[in-house]
Amino acid sequence: MADEIKVCSVPVLSDSGQASDEFSLVGVSAFFWENGRTLQVRFLDGVPEVQSKVEQIAHQWSQFANIKFAFGSDPHAEIRISFQREGSWSKLGRSALEVTDPNEPTMNFGWLRSDTPDDEYSRVVLHEFGHALGFAHEHKHPEAGIKWNRTAVIDYYRQTQGWDEEKTVRNVLHAESKDATQFSKFDRDSIMLYAIPSQLTTDGFSVGWNTELSETDKQFVSEIYPFDSDRSSHLAATGVIYAVKPDGTLEWYRHKGWQDGSNDWAVDVKVIGSGWNSYTQIFSGGI
Numbered sequence: 001m002a003d004e005i006k007v008c009s010v011p012v013l014s015d016s017g018q019a020s021d022e023f024s025l026v027g028v029s030a031f032f033w034e035n036g037r038t039l040q041v042r043f044l045d046g047v048p049e050v051q052s053k054v055e056q057i058a059h060q061w062s063q064f065a066n067i068k069f070a071f072g073s074d075p076h077a078e079i080r081i082s083f084q085r086e087g088s089w090s091k092l093g094r095s096a097l098e099v100t101d102p103n104e105p106t107m108n109f110g111w112l113r114s115d116t117p118d119d120e121y122s123r124v125v126l127h128e129f130g131h132a133l134g135f136a137h138e139h140k141h142p143e144a145g146i147k148w149n150r151t152a153v154i155d156y157y158r159q160t161q162g163w164d165e166e167k168t169v170r171n172v173l174h175a176e177s178k179d180a181t182q183f184s185k186f187d188r189d190s191i192m193l194y195a196i197p198s199q200l201t202t203d204g205f206s207v208g209w210n211t212e213l214s215e216t217d218k219q220f221v222s223e224i225y226p227f228d229s230d231r232s233s234h235l236a237a238t239g240v241i242y243a244v245k246p247d248g249t250l251e252w253y254r255h256k257g258w259q260d261g262s263n264d265w266a267v268d269v270k271v272i273g274s275g276w277n278s279y280t281q282i283f284s285g286g287i
């Protein structure tokens with residue numbers, strides 16, 4: 001068991017094509033859903049026993065996050081789950097909407113079977129639904145401070161996963177830029193962390209497989225998706241977006257399709273002043 005690893009190779013930040021994504025802890029703001037949403041979930045295949053286990057575990061996140069998962073047969077379900085593709089992975093948060101073919105999965109569980117141990121169900125289902133909520137891998141935390149033995153890591157993932165160096169760098173070794181991030185403390189108990197065998201670090205640091213939500217996972221997700229959400233719901237409900245252009249002008253947009261992501265905008269873009277590019281962060285609020 002010690003040498004058998006099954007890791008998730010979700011395309012995360014580096015695959016988004018946006019070097020300037022902000023994220024907190026290792027959550028990706030741009031990919032978070034509007035707070036308070038009920039996301040529809042549909043199984044594309046799989047046996048009822050396995051589906052039922054996945055559903056039960058996924059709901060754990062909703063105890064701490066103001067997001068509900070409604071499992072059913074909605075053809076337009078935002079999250080579509082298959083058990084037939086290779087590996088286990090999920091689209092990151094709202095990027096699931098980029099998969100427009102309703103027969104294509106946004107999440108896959110490649111190795112869950114009826115007789116898979118319960119703790120493996122817990123580990124992999126909580127982890128992939130964490131991605132679906134917009135969370136990236138914790139070992140890519142800007143301050144993880146993991147002293148990787150680079151050669152050993154590359155050899156290890158080549159042997160166990162068949163990954164080339166580039167894929168291992170992208171999925172494991174590459175820490176996200178501090179400049180582009182907001183984050184709290186590295187959490188070695190996070191469900192979003194891979195196990196780290198001691199032979200992969202130069203100082204003997206290791207982490208086993210985490211199979212439950214950590215206290216930090218619970219606290220963080222409740223801050224991103226708060227139940228007491230005046231602030232977030234007003235912001236989301238208005239659909240108002242401010243954009244700073246490279247020349248420093250501030251533009252106002254209203255997204256009338258904010259609930260379903262449809263391409264429906266208030267017609268007039270309004271320009272509100274100039275010189276806004278001298279600020280590194282701009283937040284908006286109000287009703």
Ligand SMILES: [Zn+2]
Pocket residue numbers: 008009010127131137
């Ligand atoms: Zn993952």
